[in-house]
């Protein structure tokens with residue numbers, strides 16, 4: 456059992472709080488990702504959970520035991536950082552087993568565990584090498600093996616893949632996920648990369664300025680962003696935003712922005728009134744080419760076509776605004792051309808322009 460509870464956590468350097476009354480419950484076995492822009496407090500939270508940093512206020516519990524003032528060595532957590540920090544004069548095997556040898560664990564037990572983690576991480580061929588004779592990805596795997604050989608209650612990863620090239624990052628991300636499926640150790644993984652978070656997490660904790668913006672599964676965060684900040688942070692290409700005014704007519708709700716008029720689902724936004732000012736969010740991947748008379752058809756001029764391989768992003772201009780959408784049919788589009796594309800009412804997000812909060816009814820299911 457290794458659930459983690461953070462209650463009313465405050466962290467201040469001097470007078471300025473960088474974590475501002477944060478509450479979080481992480482159930483046993485979960486793979487949780489702390490996601491957010493650089494400087495939002497992800498590493499600070501992780502280091503407080505690890506015991507590498509004191510809390511200014513609040514309590515941290517691991518397996519229902521208050522560890523707030525325990526030193527790192529007594530918390531039974533293992534941490535992997537962005538920099539691997541391996542001992543250069545030791546072999547891979549000695550690097551991995553260093554901690555266990557210091558704890559005087561029996562030699563055959565050490566060998567058994569070494570073989571197990573080396574197998575999980577594909578490190579068997581490299582055990583006798585020195586770190587300098589390994590690639591960056593292999594060195595990062597050694598750092599992970601060094602953490603995993605301890606079979607801790609909790610794994611804490613702080614941007615462990617950020618120094619690797621894109622291809623290797625993708626490969627190790629999959630390996631980390633597979634290892635979690637077999638070991639099921641409660642894990643917190645920090646990243647600023649939303650795609651990495653979406654692909655690896657059971658649950659994402661999206662942070663901004665020392666606070667939690669939203670906690671949810673990758674699907675919830677993507678499909679039901681609680682705020683404009685979340686909607687903007689998640690998804691590539693990024694969401695389009697439009698200032699609009701609501702009118703209520705016999706057919707339901709209409710949002711108008713200059714020449715653009717979009718039907719909304721009244722069931723999704725029961726609080727909207729005639730004359731409400733709103734901000735609309737339209738995901739490029741939720742729009743596609745349509746007939747000119749289709750529901751919610753938008754008409755724009757193509758500014759740019761970006762080839763993304765199997766799909767293309769089309770950046771259009773309409774009524775002085777740029778709006779982009781994604782289509783598989785991108786190869787037949789050219790700059791200057793007029794295009795019609797549409798979004799289904801149930802995929803339109805609506806935010807309060809003052810608070811940035813989503814105006815979608817909380818009662819309504821995905």
Ligand SMILES: Nc1ncnc2c1ncn2[C@@H]1O[C@H](COP(=O)(O)OP(=O)(O)O)[C@@H](O)[C@H]1O
Nearest residue numbers: 468473491492493494495496497498499500645
């Ligand atoms: N030792 C420190 N002294 C003062 N400010 C710090 C210190 N460590 C971190 N900070 C500040 O705390 C905030 C959060 O930092 P951090 O947790 O490292 O962010 P993240 O990991 O999300 O990029 C930042 O504004 C950072 O400048």
Ligand SMILES: [Mg+2]
Nearest residue numbers: 497498499613
């Ligand atoms: Mg950090």
